[in-house]
Amino acid sequence: MMMEISHGRRIxxxxxxxxxxxxxxxxxxxxxxxxxxxxxxxxxxxxxAFFTQLPKPxxxxxxxxxxxxxxSGKVLLLATLIGVPVGFLAGVFLAEYSGKTFAFVVRYTVxxxxxxxxxxxxxxxxALVVRPMRHFSALAGGVALGIxxxxxxxxxxxxxxxxxxxxxxxxxxxxxxTKAKTIFTVVVPAAISGLASGxxxxxxxxxxxxxxxLFTALGNMFxxxxxxxxxxxxxxxxxxxAIAPEExxxxxxxxxxxxxxxxxxxxxxxxxxIIARGPASSRR
Amino acid sequence: xxxxxxxxxxxxxxxxxxFVSRLRAGNEIAYLITxxxxxxxxxxxxxxxAELWQNSQPTVKTFGWHFLHTSTWDPNGGTFGALPFIYGTxxxxxxxxxxxxxxxxxxxxxxxxxxxxxxSNFLTFLIELLAAVPSVIYGLLGIFILLPIIREYLVPxxxxxxxxxxxxxxxxxGVSLLSAGLVLSVMxxxxxxxxxxxxxxxxxxxxxxxxxxxxxTKWETTWQIVLPYASTGIVGSVFLSLAxxxxxTMAVTMVIGNTPAIAASLFSPGYSIxxxxxxxxxxxxxxxxxxxxxxxxxxLFGLTIVINAVARILILTTSQRNA
Numbered sequence: 001m002m003m004e005i006s007h008g009r010r011i012x013x014x015x016x017x018x019x020x021x022x023x024x025x026x027x028x029x030x031x032x033x034x035x036x037x038x039x040x041x042x043x044x045x046x047x048x049a050f051f052t053q054l055p056k057p058x059x060x061x062x063x064x065x066x067x068x069x070x071x072s073g074k075v076l077l078l079a080t081l082i083g084v085p086v087g088f089l090a091g092v093f094l095a096e097y098s099g100k101t102f103a104f105v106v107r108y109t110v111x112x113x114x115x116x117x118x119x120x121x122x123x124x125x126x127a128l129v130v131r132p133m134r135h136f137s138a139l140a141g142g143v144a145l146g147i148x149x150x151x152x153x154x155x156x157x158x159x160x161x162x163x164x165x166x167x168x169x170x171x172x173x174x175x176x177x178t179k180a181k182t183i184f185t186v187v188v189p190a191a192i193s194g195l196a197s198g199x200x201x202x203x204x205x206x207x208x209x210x211x212x213x214l215f216t217a218l219g220n221m222f223x224x225x226x227x228x229x230x231x232x233x234x235x236x237x238x239x240x241x242a243i244a245p246e247e248x249x250x251x252x253x254x255x256x257x258x259x260x261x262x263x264x265x266x267x268x269x270x271x272x273x274i275i276a277r278g279p280a281s282s283r284r
Numbered sequence: 285x286x287x288x289x290x291x292x293x294x295x296x297x298x299x300x301x302x303f304v305s306r307l308r309a310g311n312e313i314a315y316l317i318t319x320x321x322x323x324x325x326x327x328x329x330x331x332x333x334a335e336l337w338q339n340s341q342p343t344v345k346t347f348g349w350h351f352l353h354t355s356t357w358d359p360n361g362g363t364f365g366a367l368p369f370i371y372g373t374x375x376x377x378x379x380x381x382x383x384x385x386x387x388x389x390x391x392x393x394x395x396x397x398x399x400x401x402x403x404s405n406f407l408t409f410l411i412e413l414l415a416a417v418p419s420v421i422y423g424l425l426g427i428f429i430l431l432p433i434i435r436e437y438l439v440p441x442x443x444x445x446x447x448x449x450x451x452x453x454x455x456x457x458g459v460s461l462l463s464a465g466l467v468l469s470v471m472x473x474x475x476x477x478x479x480x481x482x483x484x485x486x487x488x489x490x491x492x493x494x495x496x497x498x499x500x501t502k503w504e505t506t507w508q509i510v511l512p513y514a515s516t517g518i519v520g521s522v523f524l525s526l527a528x529x530x531x532x533t534m535a536v537t538m539v540i541g542n543t544p545a546i547a548a549s550l551f552s553p554g555y556s557i558x559x560x561x562x563x564x565x566x567x568x569x570x571x572x573x574x575x576x577x578x579x580x581x582x583x584l585f586g587l588t589i590v591i592n593a594v595a596r597i598l599i600l601t602t603s604q605r606n607a
Contacts, residue, residue: 005501013501017398023390024399027473028407031414034425089321097315098322106322108596109329115592116332116585117531119558123565123581127335136566150325180314208418211533211558215566235420239534242424250428257424261417268416272409 035261042258045251050259055221055237061248065256067223068232071138072207075217075233078142079149079206084199086146087153094154095161096183107158114151121147122212130216138224138231141217145206152205156198160191197271204267208260210235234260332585340579342571351579357544357560359568364576366583368544372461372554373584376536377529379465379550380472385522387469388476392518395477396484397506408481415474423538426467431458431539434466439551454549459541462550467535472525479524483517483602484510520598527591531584533558557584 049064056063090110094103125144130136164187172182188195218230219240234256241253343351347364354365391411395404435458442452487510495505511518541553542563557580568574 005499009501009504013503016503016507017394020390020394020398023387024394024407027387027391027414027477028410030470030473031410031417034414034417034421037425037429038421086321086324089318090325093318093322097318106326109326111596112589112592113325113329113332115527115531115588117533117558117588119531119533119561120332120336120581120585123561123578124332124335126565127339127578128331147328150328154325178311180310183314204416208420210418210420211562214562218566235418235534238420238424239538242420242427243538253424257421261421264416264418265413268413 035265038254038258038261041254042261045255046258047255050252050255054223055232057221058244058246063252065232065234065237065252067220068234068237068256069259071217071220071224071231072233072235074138074227074231075141075145075213076203076207078139078227079145080199080203082142082146083149083202083206084153087150087202088157088195088199090150091154091157092161092183092188094158096179096187106154110151110154113147114155117211118148118209119211122214122216125212125216133228135228136216136218136230137228138217139227141213141231141233142227144212144216145209148206148209148212149202152202153199156202157195160194160198161187163194164190193274197274200267200271201275204264204271207267208235208264210239214239336578336582336585340575340582342575343579346572351576352583355544355546359564359570359573362570362572364572366557366576366580368546369555369557369560369580370583371546372464372540373530373556373558375461375550375554376464376468376540376556377526379461380468380529381522381526383466383469384473384476384525388473388521388525389480389518391473391477392480392484393506393511396481397502397510404481408478411474411477414470415478419471419532419534420538422467422471422535426463426535426539430467431463434458434463438462450548451550454547454551456551457541457553459539459553460551461540461547461554464536464540464554464556465550467539468529468532471532471535472529475525475528476518476521479521479599480514480518483514483521483599486517486602487513514602516598517602520595520602523591523595523598527588527595530591531558531588533562537562557581 049062051064051069052066053062053064054067055065090106094106098106121144125140125147129140129143133140168186168190169182172186173179177185213233213236217233217236219236220230220232224231238253238256238260241249241256244250343364347354351364352366352370355367356363356365357368358364395408399407435456439456439462446452491509491513492505495509496502500508536556537559540556540559542555542559543553544555544560545552547554561577561581561584565574565577568577
């Protein structure tokens with residue numbers, strides 16, 4: 001015999017459950033709203049000059065962000081060269097060598113570093129690079145973003161190396177390979193697709209960072225020569241143009257926002273899809 | 285891969301080898317290099333603390349604790365008080381959580397308890413993409429889309445319904461504590477959703493089955509059994525997003541108004557710790573000015589570290605209890 005559930009309880013049930021569904025739709029809707037708006041606005045303001053020309057002096061219409069696009073590339077390259085090797089090697093240490101207590105301490109520190117606000121990292125990069133060298137530079141921006149890349153690089157490496165099955169290690173050892181040889185010729189290659197996509201996600205995360213670049217890379221209206229000059233980057237340009245009074249600059253900010261978001265999302269989606277398929281392919 | 289000769293090599297080797305021969309095998313080098321990288325990360329964190337501490341000493345020596353509870357910010361006069369920034373940071377973060385917690389937890393409930401796994405995974409994927417959107421882009425949308433919407437619809441609505449409250453009085457210029465709180469709430473929702481969903485999914489199925497068998501409705505099961513079981517982890521996710529909200533810089537800077545004042549009304553412009561550093565650091569001149577900004581950075585650093593640490597412990601506790 002079924003017990004009757006009272007009318008009131010049934011109504012509460014339906015109302016609350018539908019409400020939770022509505023909340024989900026609302027949150028997901030925000031994403032589509034952002035995408036739609038940036039797409040509509042960005043496409044309209046995007047033209048060839050955006051990719052090929054320098055910014056015009058203030059007051060003049062037109063110009064582009066060629067220098068900021070190249071600048072972002074240079075700063076991100078530096079950041080990758082700093083953050084990925086350090087994070088990768090530390091991740092290898094945690095996964096393959098470290099004792100329990102030390103690994104716990106390191107993991108916790110890495111988590112803390114991951115939680116440090118980006119603006120604080122900017123201050124530190126300023127104190128470490130800009131002040132001793134006495135001027136803003138691409139290098140300082142790269143150091144700031146490089147520090148920000150370390151935590152994810154460590155966690156990604158450790159996670160994907162741990163996912164490599166032990167028999168693979170034992171097989172290599174049984175063939176007489178040293179531990180180092182096992183790690184770098186057997187374990188790492190087995191995890192390579194996951195590692196690569198993890199690092200891509202990491203790069204996408206810092207590609208949009210603005211705060212730590214404000215007083216490290218600063219900005220530049222021209223081509224910057226070498227690595228020790230102030231350098232323009234896309235996120236900082238978006239910020240400067242968005243808070244500027246001129247309508248033409250707002251249009252360019254939309255265009256730059258569109259380019260940046262497309263870049264970040266494409267990398268994100270690709271990397272996540274590779275990771276989602278990852279474990280199966282590494283177990284092959 | 286090892287050649288047969290190296291296998292015999294290994295077999296022939298005495299049990300205790302000299303350091304040099306082990307070095308030649310690459311083992312010790314690999315160990316040392318990875319160890320150095322690991323230690324260098326600890327050093328970086330140490331360096332961050334040391335730099336912040338050392339560079340904020342002039343302010344600590346000049347103002348002491350007064351820095352944290354006085355509200356005059358006068359770079360020209362050489363007087364620095366951080367209260368307006370601390371106030372702005374706390375108000376906007378609190379507002380953000382007020383909106384994001386119900387929205388985020390409700391979404392997590394839907395994704396963990398109701399949606400079929402495939403749809404749930406796909407929607408979570410989309411929500412996590414929301415977390416990947418750079419904060420400067422949230423700021424851009426905040427300035428040009430959210431501010432007009434707030435001005436046209438939300439503010440008149442709040443005035444007419446809740447206008448008797450002091451927090452909804454006074455003129456509204458667009459940039460305000462309210463706008464910053466709203467932008468922040470959108471930015472932290474993904475964190476609450478994805479962590480809370482994980483925690484909810486980790487609640488044992490038996491708990492639900494038992495409640496349903498006793499005649500509870502789906503909602504009663506969720507509200508009275510599943511949520512309490514997962515509450516520690518959900519609180520952890522809230523702390524995680526609080527830490528994120530406190531340190532968020534660009535989006536807040538672009539919509540908060542950058543005025544170092546303490547006003548009761550959410551409609552009035554304010555300032556946050558991260559925003560003042562972003563705005564004034566590059567142009568700050570004078571040792572005391574720079575050191576005051578760095579001290580603010582230290583305060584922010586300390587706050588986020590503590591909150592993050594608490595969040596980690598909370599989330600760890602739930603996941604271990606379930607494991």
